Amino acid sequence: MSKKTMGIHHITAIVGHPQENVDFYAGVLGLRLVKQTVNFDDPDTYHHYFGNEGGKPGTIMTFFPWAGARQGIIGDGQVGVISYVVPKSSLVFWEKRLDKFNIPFTKKERFGEIYLEFDDPHGLHLEIVERENGEANNWNFGDVTPEAAIKGFGGTTLLSTQPNKTSELLEKVTGLEFVGKEGDFARYRSTADIGNIIDLKLTPIGLGQMGVGTVHHIAWRASDDQVQSDWQKDIADNGYGVTPVRDRNYFNAIYFREHGEILFEIATDPPGFAHDESQETMGENLMLPEQHEQFRGQIEQDLLPFEVRELD
Numbered sequence: 346m347s348k349k350t351m352g353i354h355h356i357t358a359i360v361g362h363p364q365e366n367v368d369f370y371a372g373v374l375g376l377r378l379v380k381q382t383v384n385f386d387d388p389d390t391y392h393h394y395f396g397n398e399g400g401k402p403g404t405i406m407t408f409f410p411w412a413g414a415r416q417g418i419i420g421d422g423q424v425g426v427i428s429y430v431v432p433k434s435s436l437v438f439w440e441k442r443l444d445k446f447n448i449p450f451t452k453k454e455r456f457g458e459i460y461l462e463f464d465d466p467h468g469l470h471l472e473i474v475e476r477e478n479g480e481a482n483n484w485n486f487g488d489v490t491p492e493a494a495i496k497g498f499g500g501t502t503l504l505s506t507q508p509n510k511t512s513e514l515l516e517k518v519t520g521l522e523f524v525g526k527e528g529d530f531a532r533y534r535s536t537a538d539i540g541n542i543i544d545l546k547l548t549p550i551g552l553g554q555m556g557v558g559t560v561h562h563i564a565w566r567a568s569d570d571q572v573q574s575d576w577q578k579d580i581a582d583n584g585y586g587v588t589p590v591r592d593r594n595y596f597n598a599i600y601f602r603e604h605g606e607i608l609f610e611i612a613t614d615p616p617g618f619a620h621d622e623s624q625e626t627m628g629e630n631l632m633l634p635e636q637h638e639q640f641r642g643q644i645e646q647d648l649l650p651f652e653v654r655e656l657d
Contacts, residue, residue, distance in 0.1 A: 349520030375489025417556025422606030468558025500542030505605030
Protein backbone atom coordinates (compact mmCIF):
# COMPACT_ATOMS: atom_id res chain seq x y z
CA MET A 346 0.00 0.00 0.00
CA SER A 347 1.80 3.12 -1.24
CA LYS A 348 -1.00 5.66 -0.84
CA LYS A 349 -2.29 6.64 2.57
CA THR A 350 -5.21 8.96 3.15
CA MET A 351 -4.62 11.64 5.78
CA GLY A 352 -7.97 10.63 7.22
CA ILE A 353 -11.40 12.20 7.21
CA HIS A 354 -12.17 14.97 4.72
CA HIS A 355 -15.80 15.47 5.74
CA ILE A 356 -18.85 13.64 7.07
CA THR A 357 -22.34 14.22 5.68
CA ALA A 358 -25.54 13.58 7.65
CA ILE A 359 -29.30 13.98 7.29
CA VAL A 360 -31.02 16.21 9.84
CA GLY A 361 -34.32 18.00 10.41
CA HIS A 362 -35.19 21.70 10.48
CA PRO A 363 -32.32 23.92 9.25
CA GLN A 364 -32.69 26.44 12.09
CA GLU A 365 -32.33 23.69 14.69
CA ASN A 366 -29.28 22.41 12.83
CA VAL A 367 -27.61 25.83 12.72
CA ASP A 368 -28.49 26.65 16.32
CA PHE A 369 -26.82 23.49 17.55
CA TYR A 370 -23.64 23.34 15.48
CA ALA A 371 -22.98 27.08 15.44
CA GLY A 372 -24.84 28.32 18.52
CA VAL A 373 -23.97 25.48 20.92
CA LEU A 374 -20.83 23.84 19.48
CA GLY A 375 -19.37 27.11 18.23
CA LEU A 376 -18.47 25.86 14.74
CA ARG A 377 -18.39 28.22 11.77
CA LEU A 378 -20.99 27.89 9.02
CA VAL A 379 -18.40 28.01 6.24
CA LYS A 380 -20.79 27.39 3.37
CA GLN A 381 -24.50 27.44 2.72
CA THR A 382 -25.43 25.95 -0.61
CA VAL A 383 -27.87 23.32 -1.89
CA ASN A 384 -27.81 19.61 -2.49
CA PHE A 385 -26.53 19.51 -6.06
CA ASP A 386 -28.78 16.52 -6.79
CA ASP A 387 -31.82 18.02 -4.99
CA PRO A 388 -31.58 21.84 -5.08
CA ASP A 389 -34.76 22.29 -3.03
CA THR A 390 -32.68 21.18 -0.01
CA TYR A 391 -29.90 23.07 1.75
CA HIS A 392 -26.41 21.69 2.07
CA HIS A 393 -24.75 23.22 5.16
CA TYR A 394 -21.02 22.96 5.85
CA PHE A 395 -19.63 23.60 9.35
CA GLY A 396 -15.95 23.62 10.27
CA ASN A 397 -13.07 25.62 11.69
CA GLU A 398 -12.41 29.24 10.78
CA GLY A 399 -10.86 28.29 7.44
CA GLY A 400 -13.07 25.33 6.55
CA LYS A 401 -10.10 22.98 6.32
CA PRO A 402 -10.42 19.29 5.42
CA GLY A 403 -10.72 17.23 8.58
CA THR A 404 -13.01 19.81 10.22
CA ILE A 405 -16.02 19.79 7.90
CA MET A 406 -19.38 18.39 9.00
CA THR A 407 -22.05 18.74 6.34
CA PHE A 408 -25.82 18.38 6.50
CA PHE A 409 -28.87 17.90 4.35
CA PRO A 410 -31.64 19.46 6.48
CA TRP A 411 -35.06 17.97 5.63
CA ALA A 412 -37.70 19.38 7.98
CA GLY A 413 -40.42 16.81 8.64
CA ALA A 414 -38.54 13.90 7.07
CA ARG A 415 -38.69 10.38 8.49
CA GLN A 416 -36.45 9.61 11.47
CA GLY A 417 -33.68 7.18 10.63
CA ILE A 418 -32.21 4.34 12.67
CA ILE A 419 -28.48 4.24 13.42
CA GLY A 420 -27.05 0.83 12.66
CA ASP A 421 -24.77 -1.27 10.53
CA GLY A 422 -23.76 0.24 7.21
CA GLN A 423 -23.28 3.68 8.75
CA VAL A 424 -21.02 5.92 10.76
CA GLY A 425 -22.35 5.29 14.26
CA VAL A 426 -20.61 8.04 16.24
CA ILE A 427 -18.93 11.30 15.19
CA SER A 428 -16.03 12.36 17.39
CA TYR A 429 -14.86 15.97 17.81
CA VAL A 430 -11.46 16.86 19.24
CA VAL A 431 -10.90 19.80 21.59
CA PRO A 432 -7.78 21.24 23.27
CA LYS A 433 -6.31 19.68 26.37
CA SER A 434 -7.86 20.83 29.66
CA SER A 435 -11.07 22.02 27.95
CA LEU A 436 -13.32 19.05 28.69
CA VAL A 437 -14.66 20.73 31.84
CA PHE A 438 -15.69 23.73 29.71
CA TRP A 439 -17.68 21.42 27.45
CA GLU A 440 -19.31 19.62 30.37
CA LYS A 441 -20.52 22.98 31.68
CA ARG A 442 -21.61 24.10 28.23
CA LEU A 443 -23.66 20.98 27.60
CA ASP A 444 -25.25 21.42 31.04
CA LYS A 445 -25.99 25.07 30.23
CA PHE A 446 -28.03 24.05 27.17
CA ASN A 447 -29.66 21.09 28.96
CA ILE A 448 -27.97 18.52 26.72
CA PRO A 449 -27.65 15.17 28.53
CA PHE A 450 -24.23 13.52 28.27
CA THR A 451 -22.29 10.61 29.68
CA LYS A 452 -18.55 10.19 30.28
CA LYS A 453 -16.91 7.02 29.02
CA GLU A 454 -13.38 5.76 28.57
CA ARG A 455 -12.09 4.09 25.40
CA PHE A 456 -8.47 3.33 24.48
CA GLY A 457 -7.32 5.32 27.50
CA GLU A 458 -9.23 8.49 26.57
CA ILE A 459 -12.24 10.12 28.24
CA TYR A 460 -15.16 10.94 25.95
CA LEU A 461 -18.26 13.08 26.51
CA GLU A 462 -21.07 11.33 24.66
CA PHE A 463 -24.29 13.13 23.66
CA ASP A 464 -26.80 13.51 20.82
CA ASP A 465 -27.63 16.45 18.60
CA PRO A 466 -31.29 17.60 18.36
CA HIS A 467 -32.00 15.19 15.51
CA GLY A 468 -30.45 12.06 17.02
CA LEU A 469 -26.90 11.98 15.67
CA HIS A 470 -24.50 10.38 18.17
CA LEU A 471 -21.60 12.74 18.96
CA GLU A 472 -18.67 12.73 21.34
CA ILE A 473 -15.94 15.13 22.43
CA VAL A 474 -12.40 14.12 23.36
CA GLU A 475 -9.31 16.08 24.43
CA ARG A 476 -6.09 15.69 22.45
CA GLU A 477 -2.86 17.62 22.18
CA ASN A 478 -2.53 17.29 18.42
CA GLY A 479 -4.23 19.59 15.95
CA GLU A 480 -3.98 23.32 15.40
CA ALA A 481 -6.23 25.66 17.36
CA ASN A 482 -9.50 26.78 15.83
CA ASN A 483 -9.37 30.59 15.94
CA TRP A 484 -13.09 31.03 15.34
CA ASN A 485 -14.79 32.90 18.20
CA PHE A 486 -18.55 32.48 18.55
CA GLY A 487 -20.57 33.22 21.65
CA ASP A 488 -18.72 31.94 24.70
CA VAL A 489 -16.66 29.48 22.66
CA THR A 490 -13.12 30.84 22.31
CA PRO A 491 -10.00 29.27 20.71
CA GLU A 492 -8.89 28.00 24.14
CA ALA A 493 -11.77 25.50 24.07
CA ALA A 494 -13.03 25.54 20.47
CA ILE A 495 -13.48 22.32 18.52
CA LYS A 496 -10.39 21.76 16.36
CA GLY A 497 -12.13 19.38 13.97
CA PHE A 498 -12.89 15.69 13.89
CA GLY A 499 -11.29 13.37 16.37
CA GLY A 500 -12.57 10.48 14.27
CA THR A 501 -15.56 8.18 14.01
CA THR A 502 -16.96 4.85 15.07
CA LEU A 503 -17.94 2.72 12.08
CA LEU A 504 -20.76 0.17 12.20
CA SER A 505 -20.37 -2.55 9.59
CA THR A 506 -22.40 -5.54 8.44
CA GLN A 507 -19.08 -7.30 7.80
CA PRO A 508 -16.44 -5.85 10.15
CA ASN A 509 -13.69 -8.13 8.83
CA LYS A 510 -14.26 -6.85 5.30
CA THR A 511 -14.34 -3.23 6.44
CA SER A 512 -11.15 -3.76 8.44
CA GLU A 513 -9.44 -5.16 5.34
CA LEU A 514 -10.51 -2.11 3.33
CA LEU A 515 -9.31 0.39 5.94
CA GLU A 516 -5.82 -1.07 5.88
CA LYS A 517 -5.52 -2.22 2.25
CA VAL A 518 -7.20 0.63 0.36
CA THR A 519 -7.21 3.73 2.59
CA GLY A 520 -3.87 2.89 4.17
CA LEU A 521 -4.85 3.34 7.81
CA GLU A 522 -2.59 1.84 10.46
CA PHE A 523 -4.01 -0.78 12.83
CA VAL A 524 -3.49 0.39 16.42
CA GLY A 525 -5.07 -2.38 18.46
CA LYS A 526 -8.25 -3.84 19.91
CA GLU A 527 -10.14 -3.03 23.09
CA GLY A 528 -13.36 -4.80 23.95
CA ASP A 529 -15.61 -4.79 20.91
CA PHE A 530 -13.61 -2.17 18.99
CA ALA A 531 -10.59 -2.14 16.69
CA ARG A 532 -8.75 1.17 16.31
CA TYR A 533 -7.06 2.53 13.18
CA ARG A 534 -5.06 5.71 12.68
CA SER A 535 -4.12 7.91 9.73
CA THR A 536 -1.10 10.18 9.35
CA ALA A 537 -2.99 13.44 10.04
CA ASP A 538 -3.24 15.20 13.40
CA ILE A 539 -7.06 15.50 13.28
CA GLY A 540 -9.76 13.33 11.71
CA ASN A 541 -7.31 10.50 12.16
CA ILE A 542 -8.78 7.93 14.58
CA ILE A 543 -11.25 5.34 13.31
CA ASP A 544 -12.84 2.86 15.71
CA LEU A 545 -14.57 -0.11 14.10
CA LYS A 546 -17.19 -2.00 16.09
CA LEU A 547 -16.39 -5.69 15.71
CA THR A 548 -19.91 -7.06 16.31
CA PRO A 549 -22.80 -6.14 13.97
CA ILE A 550 -25.81 -4.61 15.73
CA GLY A 551 -28.42 -4.72 12.95
CA LEU A 552 -28.84 -2.81 9.71
CA GLY A 553 -29.43 0.92 9.98
CA GLN A 554 -32.15 2.82 8.13
CA MET A 555 -31.37 6.10 6.39
CA GLY A 556 -33.29 9.15 7.60
CA VAL A 557 -33.05 12.11 9.95
CA GLY A 558 -30.34 11.61 12.56
CA THR A 559 -28.13 9.31 10.49
CA VAL A 560 -24.89 9.76 8.57
CA HIS A 561 -25.22 9.55 4.78
CA HIS A 562 -21.51 9.04 4.03
CA ILE A 563 -17.97 9.58 5.22
CA ALA A 564 -15.34 11.11 2.92
CA TRP A 565 -11.61 10.40 3.00
CA ARG A 566 -8.95 12.89 1.93
CA ALA A 567 -7.10 12.81 -1.38
CA SER A 568 -4.39 15.45 -1.72
CA ASP A 569 -5.16 16.13 -5.38
CA ASP A 570 -6.95 14.85 -8.49
CA GLN A 571 -4.16 12.47 -9.47
CA VAL A 572 -4.15 10.74 -6.09
CA GLN A 573 -7.93 10.47 -6.29
CA SER A 574 -7.63 8.94 -9.77
CA ASP A 575 -5.13 6.40 -8.47
CA TRP A 576 -7.52 5.43 -5.68
CA GLN A 577 -10.37 5.16 -8.15
CA LYS A 578 -8.38 2.52 -10.04
CA ASP A 579 -7.35 0.71 -6.84
CA ILE A 580 -10.93 0.62 -5.60
CA ALA A 581 -12.15 -0.88 -8.87
CA ASP A 582 -9.24 -3.35 -8.95
CA ASN A 583 -10.25 -4.51 -5.46
CA GLY A 584 -13.75 -5.40 -6.66
CA TYR A 585 -15.75 -2.34 -5.60
CA GLY A 586 -18.10 -0.43 -7.87
CA VAL A 587 -16.88 3.18 -7.92
CA THR A 588 -18.49 6.24 -9.49
CA PRO A 589 -16.97 8.61 -12.02
CA VAL A 590 -15.49 11.81 -10.62
CA ARG A 591 -18.18 14.30 -9.63
CA ASP A 592 -17.52 18.01 -9.37
CA ARG A 593 -18.83 19.23 -6.01
CA ASN A 594 -17.52 22.78 -6.57
CA TYR A 595 -15.43 22.80 -3.38
CA PHE A 596 -13.82 19.39 -4.05
CA ASN A 597 -14.01 16.54 -6.55
CA ALA A 598 -15.59 13.33 -5.32
CA ILE A 599 -15.85 9.64 -6.07
CA TYR A 600 -18.14 7.25 -4.18
CA PHE A 601 -18.29 3.54 -3.45
CA ARG A 602 -20.08 1.31 -0.97
CA GLU A 603 -17.71 -1.00 0.85
CA HIS A 604 -18.60 -4.61 1.69
CA GLY A 605 -19.85 -3.66 5.15
CA GLU A 606 -22.48 -1.42 3.46
CA ILE A 607 -20.95 1.93 4.52
CA LEU A 608 -20.98 4.58 1.79
CA PHE A 609 -17.45 5.94 1.35
CA GLU A 610 -16.33 8.96 -0.62
CA ILE A 611 -12.84 10.07 -1.55
CA ALA A 612 -12.70 13.87 -1.84
CA THR A 613 -9.87 16.13 -2.98
CA ASP A 614 -8.52 18.75 -0.59
CA PRO A 615 -8.58 21.49 -3.27
CA PRO A 616 -10.05 23.84 -4.30
CA GLY A 617 -11.64 24.50 -0.88
CA PHE A 618 -14.42 26.81 0.24
CA ALA A 619 -13.00 30.28 -0.40
CA HIS A 620 -12.85 30.21 -4.19
CA ASP A 621 -16.38 31.55 -4.75
CA GLU A 622 -16.49 33.97 -1.78
CA SER A 623 -13.83 35.42 0.46
CA GLN A 624 -12.62 33.58 3.54
CA GLU A 625 -13.86 36.52 5.63
CA THR A 626 -17.43 36.23 4.30
CA MET A 627 -17.72 32.45 3.89
CA GLY A 628 -21.12 31.15 4.91
CA GLU A 629 -22.93 34.48 4.91
CA ASN A 630 -24.74 34.03 1.58
CA LEU A 631 -26.44 31.22 -0.30
CA MET A 632 -23.95 30.04 -2.92
CA LEU A 633 -25.30 28.07 -5.88
CA PRO A 634 -23.44 25.98 -8.43
CA GLU A 635 -23.44 27.39 -11.93
CA GLN A 636 -26.07 24.96 -13.21
CA HIS A 637 -28.59 26.12 -10.60
CA GLU A 638 -27.89 29.87 -10.60
CA GLN A 639 -30.60 30.58 -13.20
CA PHE A 640 -33.16 29.13 -10.77
CA ARG A 641 -32.01 31.18 -7.76
CA GLY A 642 -35.31 33.02 -7.28
CA GLN A 643 -37.37 29.82 -7.09
CA ILE A 644 -34.77 28.00 -4.97
CA GLU A 645 -34.62 30.81 -2.41
CA GLN A 646 -38.41 30.91 -2.26
CA ASP A 647 -38.64 27.16 -1.59
CA LEU A 648 -35.93 26.96 1.08
CA LEU A 649 -36.83 27.48 4.74
CA PRO A 650 -35.25 30.65 6.17
CA PHE A 651 -32.73 30.46 9.01
CA GLU A 652 -30.16 32.68 10.72
CA VAL A 653 -26.86 32.07 12.45
CA ARG A 654 -27.36 33.43 15.96
CA GLU A 655 -25.49 33.46 19.23
CA LEU A 656 -27.37 31.58 21.93
CA ASP A 657 -25.23 32.62 24.90
